Amino acid sequence: MTRSLFKQHRRFNLSHWLKGHCLVCRGTSDIRGLCQACRQDLPHLASQSACPLCALPRPGESNSACPECLTKPPSFDSTHAAFLYQTPVDQWIHQLKYHGDIRLGRLMLHQSLPTFAGASRPQLLIPIPMPTFRQWRRGFNQADWIAQWLGKQLQLPVARALTYHQDSRLRQAQSNRATRLQNRQHSFALPERNQKLVSGKHIALIDDVMTTGSTLRSASKILKDCGACRVDLWIIARTAKSNGIQDKN
Numbered sequence: 461m462t463r464s465l466f467k468q469h470r471r472f473n474l475s476h477w478l479k480g481h482c483l484v485c486r487g488t489s490d491i492r493g494l495c496q497a498c499r500q501d502l503p504h505l506a507s508q509s510a511c512p513l514c515a516l517p518r519p520g521e522s523n524s525a526c527p528e529c530l531t532k533p534p535s536f537d538s539t540h541a542a543f544l545y546q547t548p549v550d551q552w553i554h555q556l557k558y559h560g561d562i563r564l565g566r567l568m569l570h571q572s573l574p575t576f577a578g579a580s581r582p583q584l585l586i587p588i589p590m591p592t593f594r595q596w597r598r599g600f601n602q603a604d605w606i607a608q609w610l611g612k613q614l615q616l617p618v619a620r621a622l623t624y625h626q627d628s629r630l631r632q633a634q635s636n637r638a639t640r641l642q643n644r645q646h647s648f649a650l651p652e653r654n655q656k657l658v659s660g661k662h663i664a665l666i667d668d669v670m671t672t673g674s675t676l677r678s679a680s681k682i683l684k685d686c687g688a689c690r691v692d693l694w695i696i697a698r699t700a701k702s703n704g705i706q707d708k709n
Contacts, residue, residue, distance in 0.1 A: 483567060484548050493567045502571060503544040505698055514673055515539035515698045534673065535681035536665070536691045540579045541698035542572030545669055549697050553668050557602045565602075568696060569609050576610060576694050582664035584657065585611050585694070588679055589624045589648065606696065607666040616664075621657050622679055625649040648679050650686050659687035670695045 482489035484498040509518050511526035513534055518526060543549040552568045555561035587607035595601050604620065611618040625648050650658065663683055665676060670693065680691040 483564060493563070494571070498548075499571070503546040503549060505541045505544050506575065508544070510541075510698070512538060515541040515670065515693075515695065517544060517698065517700045534677055535684050536676060536693050538580075539670065539693040539695060539698070540575055541670060541693075541695040542575040543697045545697040545699040553602075553697060556605075557598070557668065560599060562605075565605065566609070569606065569613075572696055573610075573613060576664075577614060579664075579694070580662070580692065581614075582616065582690075582692060583661045584621075585616050585618045585664050585666055586621050586658075586679075586683070587618070588665060588667040588675060589620065589622050591624050603667045606668060610666065610694070619654070619657050621654040622648050622650055622682070647675070648682055650682050655686045658683050660689055661687075662690040662692075663688045664692045664694045666694050668696045669699065670697075671699045 480489055481487070481493075482495040482498055483493045485495060487495045489495050505515060505517065509521050509523050510516060511518060511529055512523055513525050513529040513536070516526050516528075545553075549568065552561075552564040556565040556568070585607045587601065587603035590601050590603070607618045610616070665679055665683070667676065670676060676693050676695075680693070683691050
């Protein structure tokens, strides 16, 4: 989607939102676009047991580290995810990413804000970058848009410190877990001019969805290698399984 189309879609969605319809059931909503019943039914991750490191849902288990994180500790220190990647959140993310629907994006972020407001406060928010051509074609980077919104709400600085280093050999949405993990080993770089931004800092990496975690592991390792003292992940939605989802992370 080009930038001009994105702006047109944004104006249309805002006017539709103000009509007072719930964006899930189409009933009467409050100013945030949800009725009370649909808001209560959102798939909040906080309602389930999850790994404190990677936020992998572990129904029936205690809030202890999952076997994978115990066997191979990640480079990040914790993960805060607002939702499970389930209906309607999965649909909202898809509409935001591929159709520029900021009506749903803002609704989703308003509902996720308590998760991040209650987390350990970082010194800097850094969004996950995306390939230049893909960002140009889509018109925006949803991770950057999320980071800017959260930074404004929580009064935290945002820096586009990471760059996309090289094109992956396969699109992540079309590859399995093993290929994803191999494919993301060297996808990001932290330019020398940006290293002073992260040295000694508590960083929160921002993205929309976490699946295998390969993207976020790679990015957080670079930040740690360049002197970040702590790296947390702030994610809108976490998948319960890593396959069968069209996403990059």
